[in-house]
Every structure is written in C-alpha cells, then in structure tokens.
Amino acid sequence: MFFNSYEFIFFFLPVTFFIYFYLNKKRLTEASKAFLVFASLFFYSWWNIIYLPLILVSMLVNYTVGRELSTYTSKSRNYSPKMILGVGIVFNLALLGYFKYADFFITNLNKVFHSEVSLLNLALPLAISFYTFQQIAYLVDSYRKETKEYDFLNYAVFVTFFPQLIAGPIVHHSEMMPQFAQLKNKVKNYHNIALGLFIFSLGLFKKVIIADSFAVWATQGFDVAEQLNMLEAWVTSLSYSFQLYFDFSGYTDMAIGIALLFNIKIPMNFFSPYKATNIQDFWRRWHITLSRFLKEYLYIPLGGNRKGEIRTYANLFTTFLLGGIWHGAGWTFVLWGALHGFALVIHRAWKKLGFKMNTFLAWFITFNFINIAWVFFRALNFESAIKVLKGMFFGELIISSSVINYYEGIKEFGWRFGNWSTLYETENYLYLWFIAVFIIVLFLPNSMQLKNKFKTNLFFMTLTILFFLSIFMLYRKSEFIYFNF
Amino acid sequence: MKSKTYLKIFFIIIAIIGSIAIIYTNYFARHYPLPLTSRISFDAKIKFIRDKIDPDKIDTLIVGSSLGLNNIQGTVLEESSSVIKNVLNLSVYGARATQVEQILELSDAFPNLKRIIYSAQYSDFAHARYYDKTNYEAELIIKYIRNELNPIKSWKIMFNACKDIFFCMKRQMDWEVKHTYNNKFEYLGFDSTGSVPLHIYGDDIIGHRWRGPQPNIQNPKSFSAVDRMSSRAAQKGIKYYLIQQPYRGPLAKENEFVQAALNWFAKKNIQVLKKNGGYFVSLHEKLNLGDKYFADRTHLNDQGSELVAREIAKIIDLNEGK
Numbered sequence: 001m002f003f004n005s006y007e008f009i010f011f012f013l014p015v016t017f018f019i020y021f022y023l024n025k026k027r028l029t030e031a032s033k034a035f036l037v038f039a040s041l042f043f044y045s046w047w048n049i050i051y052l053p054l055i056l057v058s059m060l061v062n063y064t065v066g067r068e069l070s071t072y073t074s075k076s077r078n079y080s081p082k083m084i085l086g087v088g089i090v091f092n093l094a095l096l097g098y099f100k101y102a103d104f105f106i107t108n109l110n111k112v113f114h115s116e117v118s119l120l121n122l123a124l125p126l127a128i129s130f131y132t133f134q135q136i137a138y139l140v141d142s143y144r145k146e147t148k149e150y151d152f153l154n155y156a157v158f159v160t161f162f163p164q165l166i167a168g169p170i171v172h173h174s175e176m177m178p179q180f181a182q183l184k185n186k187v188k189n190y191h192n193i194a195l196g197l198f199i200f201s202l203g204l205f206k207k208v209i210i211a212d213s214f215a216v217w218a219t220q221g222f223d224v225a226e227q228l229n230m231l232e233a234w235v236t237s238l239s240y241s242f243q244l245y246f247d248f249s250g251y252t253d254m255a256i257g258i259a260l261l262f263n264i265k266i267p268m269n270f271f272s273p274y275k276a277t278n279i280q281d282f283w284r285r286w287h288i289t290l291s292r293f294l295k296e297y298l299y300i301p302l303g304g305n306r307k308g309e310i311r312t313y314a315n316l317f318t319t320f321l322l323g324g325i326w327h328g329a330g331w332t333f334v335l336w337g338a339l340h341g342f343a344l345v346i347h348r349a350w351k352k353l354g355f356k357m358n359t360f361l362a363w364f365i366t367f368n369f370i371n372i373a374w375v376f377f378r379a380l381n382f383e384s385a386i387k388v389l390k391g392m393f394f395g396e397l398i399i400s401s402s403v404i405n406y407y408e409g410i411k412e413f414g415w416r417f418g419n420w421s422t423l424y425e426t427e428n429y430l431y432l433w434f435i436a437v438f439i440i441v442l443f444l445p446n447s448m449q450l451k452n453k454f455k456t457n458l459f460f461m462t463l464t465i466l467f468f469l470s471i472f473m474l475y476r477k478s479e480f481i482y483f484n485f
Numbered sequence: 486m487k488s489k490t491y492l493k494i495f496f497i498i499i500a501i502i503g504s505i506a507i508i509y510t511n512y513f514a515r516h517y518p519l520p521l522t523s524r525i526s527f528d529a530k531i532k533f534i535r536d537k538i539d540p541d542k543i544d545t546l547i548v549g550s551s552l553g554l555n556n557i558q559g560t561v562l563e564e565s566s567s568v569i570k571n572v573l574n575l576s577v578y579g580a581r582a583t584q585v586e587q588i589l590e591l592s593d594a595f596p597n598l599k600r601i602i603y604s605a606q607y608s609d610f611a612h613a614r615y616y617d618k619t620n621y622e623a624e625l626i627i628k629y630i631r632n633e634l635n636p637i638k639s640w641k642i643m644f645n646a647c648k649d650i651f652f653c654m655k656r657q658m659d660w661e662v663k664h665t666y667n668n669k670f671e672y673l674g675f676d677s678t679g680s681v682p683l684h685i686y687g688d689d690i691i692g693h694r695w696r697g698p699q700p701n702i703q704n705p706k707s708f709s710a711v712d713r714m715s716s717r718a719a720q721k722g723i724k725y726y727l728i729q730q731p732y733r734g735p736l737a738k739e740n741e742f743v744q745a746a747l748n749w750f751a752k753k754n755i756q757v758l759k760k761n762g763g764y765f766v767s768l769h770e771k772l773n774l775g776d777k778y779f780a781d782r783t784h785l786n787d788q789g790s791e792l793v794a795r796e797i798a799k800i801i802d803l804n805e806g807k
C-alpha cells in the first residue's frame with residue numbers, strides 16, 4: 001500500500017488511527033500495540049504477502065539475539081557477547097546478501113570465470129535493506145547495553161511501525177521505545193494531529209505534484225531517448241536530482257506526519273540538502289538517518305578519525321563505498337558510492353590544508369557534483385549513464401528559436417537555433433518548473449523548519465488544504481524510489 | 486486557534502471539497518464524456534450509446550476513423566435502405582485498422598447485428614497502433630454501454646475516470662470550443678446514429694489538408710486486422726463490408742503515388758476479403774466525386790457524406806436481395 005493511494009489515505013490510515021486510540025482509551029494498551037503490529041504487517045503484506053514470513057523470521061532471530069546480548073552475564077555463558085553479536089550481524093548480512101546481492105555476485109562470477117551459474121532471480125523483499133540496518137543497530141546497541149529489555153511485542157512495534165517500515169527513516173531503539181511507553185502518547189493529541197496532517201500533506205504534495213512530474217522527464221531521458229543533446233541531457237539529470245529529492249523527502253515527510261498522528265516523533269531525514277556548500281555538509285542534510293547509521297556503526301568501528309590521517313581517508317572512502325552498495329546491487333551504485341567517498345576525502349584534505357572558497361562557487365561545485373553523481377545512481381547501466389553524461393558535456397547545443405527574438409547577438413557565436421528538444425518539445429513550461437523548484441530547494445524553508453514554525457492558524461490550515469488537494473492527482477500512482485533499496 | 490477547533494474546521498473544509506468533487510464528477514458524467522479511453526471521440530461515443538441507443542435494436546455498425554464518422558451519414562443510410570433498420574456509427578477519430586479491430590470487440594454488445602461497414606482509406610492503414618488495454622477494457626465497456634453494471638460498479642467507473650478531476654475540468658472547458666462546431670474536424674455533434682456530418686466549405690477548408698496527399702504507407706498488420714475482423718464477422722454470420730472512401734480526384738491525378746496507394750489498398754483488401762466472404766467496394770472509383778463534396782483530401786462534407794450513404798444503401802440492398 002502506498003502512502004500516496006486512496007486506500008491508504010481514506011481507509012487504512014483512519015481505521016488504524018481510530019482503532020489504536022480506541023483501544024488505548026479503553027486502557028487496552030497491550031492490545032493497542034498488538035493491533036499496531038498487526039496493522040503494520042497488513043500494510044507490509046499489501047504488496048506481496050510472500051515477504052511476510054521473512055520479516056517475521058528476521059524479527060524473531062534479532063529479538064532473540066538482542067535479548068541474549070542485553071541480558072548477558074559472563075557467569076552463565078561460555079561464549080562472549082562479541083560472538084553473539086557476530087552471529088546476529090552475520091545473520092542479517094547473510095539475509096541481505098542472499099536476497100539482494102546473490103544475483104549480482106553470480107553475474108560477476110560468471111563474467112570473471114566464464115562460468116554459467118544460473119541466476120536465482122529472487123524478488124527483492126520490500127524494505128529488507130531498511131529493517132536489516134535498523135535491526136543491526138539494535139543488536140549493536142544491545143551489545144553496548146544501550147537497550148533495555150523489552151518483550152517481543154514492543155520489539156515488533158519498533159521494527160514494524162508502518163510509517164517508517166518501508167523506507168525509513170532508520171530509527172534507534174532508544175528513540176522509539178520510550179515514546180511508545182509514555183502514557184501521554186496513548187491519548188489523542190490534537191496539536192500533533194494538526195501538525196501531522198500538515199507534514200503529511202506537504203509530503204504528499206512533494207511526491208505527487210513535484211517528484212512525479214520530474215519523473216516523467218527523467219524517464220524520457222534515461223530510459224527512452226537513444227541520444228540526448230546538451231539541454232536535453234541537463235534536463236534529464238536535473239529532473240532526476242529533483243525527482244529523487246522530492247520523492248524521498250516527500251516520503252519521509254509523510255512518514256513523519258503519520259507517526260505524529262500516533263504521537264510518535266520520527267527523526268528528520270532531510271534538511272535542504274541542495275543548499276549544501278560542500279559534500280560533508282550535503283551528507284549532514286541528505287538521508288540523515290542513513291548517514292548517522294553509517295557513521296555510528298561503520299565509520300567509527302572502522303576507526304573513524306582516530307587512527308591517523310591516511311586511515312581516516314580510507315575509512316571515509318570505505319564507508320561511502322559500502323553505503324553505495326547498500327543502495328543497490330550494481331556497479332553503478334558502487335561507482336556512485338566511490339565518487340562520494342572520494343569527494344569526502346578531497347573535501348577533508350582541502351579543509352586540512354586550510355583552503356577556502358567563495359560560498360556561491362562552493363555551492364555550485366557541490367550541487368553539480370551531486371547532480372552528476374546521481375546520473376550513475378539512476379542509470380540502469382553504464383551505457384545509459386554515459387549517454388546522459390556525454391550529452392551533458394559533449395552534446396549538441398541547440399538554442400530555442402524563441403530566444404533569438406530577445407538576444408539577436410548570440411547568433412554570432414555560431415550556435416544552432418531551432419526546436420531545442422525533440423524529446424521534450426511539448427514541455428516548454430519545463431523552464432518554469434526548474435525555476436520554481438530551484439527557488440523551493442534554495443530559498444524556501446524546508447519541511448522541518450516549517451514543522452517548527454507550525455501553529456494552528458489560518459495560514460497553516462490553508463497551506464495544509466492546498467497541499468492536501470494533491471489527492472486529486474493520485475491517479476498518477478507511482479512507487480517511491482527508495483522502496484527499491 | 487485551539488487545535489481541536491482547527492481540526493474541526495479543517496475536516497469540514499475537506500468534507501466540503503470532497504462533496505464538491507463528488508457532485509462535480511456526477512455533473513460531469515451526466516453532461517460530458519467521461520475519460521474512459523484515451524480518445525475523446527471514443528469516450529463521447531460510449532456516452533452517446535449508453536444514453537441514446539438501444540443496443541438490442543442495432544443491426545448495422547459503421548466503424549472506422551473519421552472516414553467512418555464523417556463520411557457516412559447513418560440517418561441517410563437508414564432512410565435509403567430497405568434492409569437496414571437501425572444504424573450505429575461506432576467510428577472514432579484517428580482509429581487505425583488495428584484499433585478498429587479493437588473497437589469491434591464491442592460488437593458483442595449488439596446481439597442483433599447483421600452487418601458491419603468498415604469505412605476506410607489507405608491512410609488509415611499506415612501504422613499499426615493499439616489502444617492501451619489499461620484504458621480500454623472491452624468487456625467492461627460492453628456492460629457499461631448496455632447499462633448492465635450495478636450502481637456501485639457504475640460509480641466506480643465514474644470515479645476512476647475522473648480521478649484526475651483537473652483533466653475532467655479541462656475537458657469540460659475545451660468541449661464547447663473544440664467539439665461543438667460542425668465546421669471543424671474535431672466536431673462531435675452526433676446525429677441520431679452517431680455519425681458526424683461536417684459542414685466545412687470555403688474559408689473553413691484547411692489548405693494543407695486540402696492540397697497535401699498522405700504518404701503511401703500501408704502496414705501489413707492493418708491488412709491482417711481486416712483479415713481477422715472479416716473472419717470473425719463471417720463466423721458470427723455478420724456481413725462485412727469494407728468501403729474505400731473517395732479521395733480528391735485532382736490529387737490522385739497529380740500524384741502517381743496516390744493512385745498507386747489507392748490501387749494497392751483495393752487490391753490487398755479484395756485479396757483478404759475474398760477468403761472470408763467479405764465485400765469490398767471502392768467508392769472512389771464508383772462515385773468519382775467532384776471537389777464540391779470534399780472537406781479536405783479525403784474527408785467529405787455533409788453533401789458528400791449523404792451521397793456516400795445513399796450509395797452504400799444501394800449496394801447493401803442489392804447485395805442482400807431486396
């Protein structure tokens with residue numbers, strides 16, 4: 001079930017909301033939690049019930065291992081907690097590896113050894129990357145004795161809570177469980193409902209109106225066109241950059257909004273990432289909970305910046321390389337991760353050397369680097385990525401004939417005039433879209449800033465209603481991009 | 486404002502907007518063609534049949550593109566023939582032969598059908614295009630036009646069609662301007678049989694459409710579609726007539742490839758129809774119409790479409806023995 005679907009907005013969400021609070025009102029708090037788990041699993045199974053046993057097994061194993069870790073006392077055991085943690089992590093990575101990377105591994109093996117091992121052709125279980133990471137974090141926290149002992153029901157609520165189940169944000173056990181336990185959160189909070197509806201509507205607008213519009217142009221350029229001229233290629237790559245941002249941040253806003261209806265505060269995941277003036281800044285603003293996970297559970301355990309400069313660079317690079325692989329089983333993702341890792345290394349070295357740069361230039365370089373790197377992230381293969389990049393840098397520049405009327409002088413530069421695009425010829429208002437969206441991402445407050453400013457007044461009600469009108473565009477039902485990761 | 490009051494007002498406004506949307510959708514469905522397929526003329530035709538036609542009475546279907554819609558007046562056909570009683574013109578603007586085959590899936594909605602008249606010209610055979618199955622579900626449309634769906638399913642169709650309510654609003658705004666003038670090629674004012682006679686003369690004639698012949702592209706898949714259509718009709722005991730529409734004489738004379746295209750179209754269709762027992766009639770040859778009957782190179786004005794209808798009536802009466 002998509003957040004951006006009628007069945008979710010008009011059936012699943014209100015029904016779950018009312019039953020959950022009704023049970024709490026009747027002081028059936030355990031039943032309300034059980035209902036929430038049931039509703040979340042129903043939500044999860046809506047796509048394909050075949051995935052359900054997998055998430056249940058994953059939860060059971062992780063819960064058992066986590067409990068073992070948090071209750072561990074050396075007297076009664078003849079194995080170390082490190083071993084238990086190792087078993088837990090190996091289990092999770094094996095699960096992820098089998099379902100997500102097996103075919104990638106076999107394909108490469110076949111290429112290298114000229115073998116003909118058959119592919120497994122497994123369907124990627126929905127949300128596996130997210131719930132696996134979330135549970136690895138739980139195991140590590142349990143190992144560090146940062147989790148309290150909870151029963152399985154509580155644990156199941158933590159893993160399956162439907163707003164964040166499919167595509168995050170990746171949450172910590174410690175930031176979720178106390179919220180579910182607090183009595184004040186078991187009664188309806190009208191301010192939270194109003195705020196939740198505002199954030200949800202804003203997310204819906206981002207996804208349905210902005211991301212899905214850019215999706216059409218990105219798909220045209222990446223998947224349909226055989227060749228792109230310079231402007232078409234830039235339209236293609238920028239369209240994807242905006243599609244991805246508004247798609248994923250829209251999803252996150254919707255998740256945050258829905259969770260707020262249940263009085264649960266989910267951490268923010270985006271903070272105007274395209275305003276970043278360096279790559280480190282970007283990763284502090286983009287998919288924040290993933291960055292946090294990678295930092296706490298990968299970069300720091302690898303040694304972080306504590307083992308000398310060279311090792312710090314290596315750790316940074318490795319962390320982002322693995323971050324790239326986490327996004328997908330493909331060499332384009334590996335390259336995307338490597339590019340970001342490399343950029344972070346350069347940025348760190350630059351900072352160390354004490355160099356400075358004009359803010360606008362820094363933004364320009366950062367934004368363009370990110371935009372170019374997304375090409376590898378989006379492209380189905382290297383040929384497609386190269387097609388777009390070739391167009392961006394070496395494609396023919398055709399200026400729209402209408403421009404000549406305004407700037408006669410540019411004829412002298414020998415540029416070609418005509419129909420600037422055959423791919424987007426009916427989309428002349430593309431210019432307006434790009435201007436609008438640049439204004440939104442660079443100058444307007446982001447969702448989290450709006451959330452902090454929110455008041456139950458006429459202004460925010462009008463905004464909520466306007467954003468909510470996106471439901472009239474739900475016919476363009478489309479998946480969220482991060483459902484694939 | 487207190488949060489509770491805020492929410493009350495918010496939900497009241499949302500409820501009002503929702504109610505307006507539902508009322509508007511109902512209003513739209515009553516007065517304008519619901520976007521069920523990807524073609525407005527097809528949608529309009531579906532609405533026309535549902536509102537005005539008794540499918541059990543129909544014995545003759547005219548199918549085709551605009552060359553079926555504009556070039557044969559169903560009412561004249563009914564008046565002029567002694568065998569034809571009730572005509573429905575099921576033609577849709579822009580329908581290629583392969584799409585006409587899809588449209589004919591709807592023929593099951595007419596249990597007393599005796600004949601199909603496919604009105605075409607070589608230009609209809611240029612490309613093998615198909616209606617997207619997600620926009621065109623023949624079985625459902627049959628039930629819809631026969632009013633055989635229960636109210637819930639009818640409502641579901643209506644709301645599904647108007648999910649993009651802005652599209653419906655745009656269609657409403659465009660309707661008056663684009664489709665209600667009989668001197669335009671987008672005209673959709675159906676006569677009682679669903680035909681659309683055009684009143685295009687003098688200044689309303691569009692130069693390039695009048696002067697420029699269509700290229701000679703005839704896709705083999707189009708002839709295969711005719712083969713299947715005629716064969717299916719034969720199996721059901723329905724007579725199948727393929728009428729080649731007139732083409733402006735001067736264009737055929739001035740451009741060798743036009744004459745070649747007309748000949749090839751006739752030759753191939755005669756071959757195909759021979760084995761299935763269908764009938765091919767070239768009205769281009771037979772009527773040899775002058776320019777005063779044409780709205781462009783191959784579309785006829787209302788005088789031309791009347792003549793064509795009378796001629797077809799004659800042919801059918803002769804062929805069917807009365």
